[in-house]
Amino acid sequence: MLDYFDYEEVLETSNDDCRKLLKEGKKFILAFQPHGVVSFCSLCSWINAPVDIRQIPTAVASAVLKFPILKNVMGIFGLTDASSSNVKRILQKGKGIKGCIVIYVGGIAELFLTCDEEERLYLQKRKGFIKIALREGVDIIPVYLFGNTSILSVVKTKFLESMSRKMQTSFTYFWGKCFLPIPRDDKLLYVRGKPLGMPHIPEPTDEDINKWHAIYIKEVTRLFNDNKEKVPAYKHKTLHII
Numbered sequence: 001m002l003d004y005f006d007y008e009e010v011l012e013t014s015n016d017d018c019r020k021l022l023k024e025g026k027k028f029i030l031a032f033q034p035h036g037v038v039s040f041c042s043l044c045s046w047i048n049a050p051v052d053i054r055q056i057p058t059a060v061a062s063a064v065l066k067f068p069i070l071k072n073v074m075g076i077f078g079l080t081d082a083s084s085s086n087v088k089r090i091l092q093k094g095k096g097i098k099g100c101i102v103i104y105v106g107g108i109a110e111l112f113l114t115c116d117e118e119e120r121l122y123l124q125k126r127k128g129f130i131k132i133a134l135r136e137g138v139d140i141i142p143v144y145l146f147g148n149t150s151i152l153s154v155v156k157t158k159f160l161e162s163m164s165r166k167m168q169t170s171f172t173y174f175w176g177k178c179f180l181p182i183p184r185d186d187k188l189l190y191v192r193g194k195p196l197g198m199p200h201i202p203e204p205t206d207e208d209i210n211k212w213h214a215i216y217i218k219e220v221t222r223l224f225n226d227n228k229e230k231v232p233a234y235k236h237k238t239l240h241i242i
Contacts, residue, residue: 002047005044005186005187007044007048007187007189009191009192010227010230012192013141013192013193013195015053021139022096022097026195027099027136028139028140028195029141030056030101030192031141031143032145033105033106033110033143033220034110034119035106035107035111036111036145036148036151037152037172040147040148040188041145041147041188042145044190045190053097056097056098056100056102057094057098057101058080058102059080059082059101060080061108084132087129088132091132092136103129105123105126106122106123109122110122111172112172114153114156115149117236118240119224119234119237120239121220121239121240123217123241123242124242133212134200134208134212135201138198140198141193142216144189144191144193146191146230146231146234147188147231147233148188150184151188154172155174186232186233187230187233189227193222193223198212221241224239
């Protein structure tokens with residue numbers, strides 16, 4: 001898979017840096033964007049990661065885990081329920097690397113914003129992860145997944161978007177090579193930014209949440225602008241926060 005996609009990484013926070021944070025008693029959320037139909041970029045990062053980093057749980061839609069076979073298979077890859085209560089439980093009770101978590105900030109809503117001309121992130125209303133991080137005293141490390149929105153195209157209609165939200169999983173037709181559901185072999189670039197340096201605020205105010213949400217948006221925008229020239233499909237794109 002790594003060779004098929006010409007996969008590369010930019011790690012402003014290295015794996016050793018992640019281990020150092022944990023030794024210092026600082027857990028973290030890896031905030032992934034954009035979502036895409038299938039997150040091949042994050043799959044490649046998992047394959048390429050050291051064994052300990054692979055153990056970070058990844059939050060996925062609750063509906064996916066309702067199917068017994070899928071639940072068992074996905075459990076092997078450390079996938080877990082994306083409900084806020086479960087995310088909090090992991091951050092509070094998980095030990096070491098298993099006390100951190102990967103979340104897809106934009107979720108299913110972001111899938112239906114996919115556009116060839118520009119990059120769109122569903123982020124303006126996504127503040128829950130900021131609130132959780134402040135309350136639990138964990139840091140946030142932004143991660144940009146270049147290629148997630150370019151290797152597959154999707155049919156976008158209000159009906160399909162509504163169905164997907166109700167089912168809590170992507171419900172649409174997608175295509176890549178030769179109009180088949182095969183991803184294009186474009187370059188994928190996984191960019192892990194720097195920790196935001198978030199404080200522990202047990203009862204954050206709206207002002208606290210908005211402040212750190214704005215800092216997160218600024219950092220995600222920087223990651224996009226600093227790295228888009230490295231990926232041919234993104235050189236012409238501008239980033240829009242929706």
